[in-house]
Amino acid sequence: MKVLLGVCGGIAAYKAAELLRELQRQGAEVQVVLTQGAEKFVTPLTFAALSGRQVLTSLWTPAVSEIAGEQPQGFGIEHIDIAQWADVLVIAPATAHALAKLAHGMADDLLSTIALAATAPVVVAPAMNVNMWRHPATRENLETLRGRGITIVEPASGELACGMVGEGRLAEIPEIVSATLHAANPIRDLAGEHLLITAGGTREAIDPVRFLGNRSSGKMGIALAEAALKRGAKVTLITTASRAVSLGCERVLVESAEEMRTAVLDRLPGATALIMAAAVADYRVTNPAAQKIKKSGEKLTLELERTPDILAEAARLRPSGTLILGFAAETERVVEEGRRKLREKGVDAIVANDVSRPDTGIGSDHNAGVMLFADREVRLELSSKWTMAERILDEVHRLRVLRDRSEVELTPGY
Structure with a gap:
């Protein structure tokens, strides 16, 4: 299973390292994409050391692919190549801003461009302040994404980094992994029903x-x-x-x-x-x-x-x-x-x-x-x-x- 792991800028970004390791334990190849915001919380070196792959951070890098260790065969458009390589795209944590961009088809950085070009299943695990999570704009964006068949792993409730209590904490890692495995290899046990x-x-x-x-x-x-x-x-x-x-x-x-x-x-x-x-x-x-x-x-x-x-x-x-x-x-x-x-x-x-x-x-x-x-x-x-x-x-x-x-x-x- 080839997993493209998108990490957005939020305090929960550090948990994406644990998610990467757990996906690897399930036998997945993981390619990490960091947004500029994510780089403020975790460094590309962290994910490169864990994944054994160059971490992708910018839309404006040379179009040379190291996916699956293959030698590049001429010129390629990197975000298209990456999008086609993945069996599943996982965005965790996904910020309110990332949800809005996904819902409205915006493509102004590497991760959002890959998401727009991807035909693979998409799993999104939001994490944010409770008031941002409950805001009508966020709720409407979530409904739009669900309507397109995107899997939303709902955040957990508890004490948040901002000191408030409520929904907004990144879901537990096993729950995100389970959703990823299901999205990549969907169970069709209700076919015929x-x-x-x-x-x-x-x-x-x-x-x-x-x-x-x-x-x-x-x-x-x-x-x-x-x-x-x-x-x-x-x-x-x-x-x-x-x-x-x-x-x-x-x-x-x-x-x-x-x-x-x-x-x-x-x-x-x-x-x-x-x-x-x-x-x-x-x-x-x-x-x-x-x-x-x-x-x-x-x-x-x-x-x-x-x-x-x-x-x-x-x-x-x-x-x-x-x-x-x-x-x-x-x-x-x-x-x-x-x-x-x-x-x-x-x-x-x-x-x-x-x-x-x-x-x-x-x-x-x-x-x-x-x-x-x-x-x-x-x-x-x-x-x-x-x-x-x-x-x-x-x-x-x-x-x-x-x-x-x-x-x-x-x-x-x-």
């Missing part, structure tokens, strides 16, 4: 301008859709969130619980698995007002009625062999409530998580929980929602293998 995934919180109209809703961001469902797509599945995402998704993912925008129910049941016959990650409202207004309700009096009473239980209905109506997974967002007795829903709804698995935790609450970039089955449970440790999505899909694949095996064993003649 058609996953129907729901995401986001529904909105139930009160009048034409007001609604009942919840704080769900849709991030978990979108992470599942992205991960499934990369693992070879056909994916249909039914969502209330307008967030960007990768090309190849069919996105169906809905708003209310009833709209989501219709979309799910219409598409269920063609799906091999349904993952209900959406936060569907339990109640809706019985008779929404046709016109905006005017302010009058001190109180307003709304009559509510139950919304349909989409998960339970889908479990009853599913075609033979279709896997059904649900989510249980709880604030107390998480496992007990998850077990109850597993039994009552008749599904194959429930992912139960505690949304009262500050580090995994609704809208957070991180999650944790437990995946409950009839005969066992799998702990999902605190991680980015993208990493948790991979763990959940590991179990979906395991369920499929077990289901197929049991059908073969029960079929006469095998």
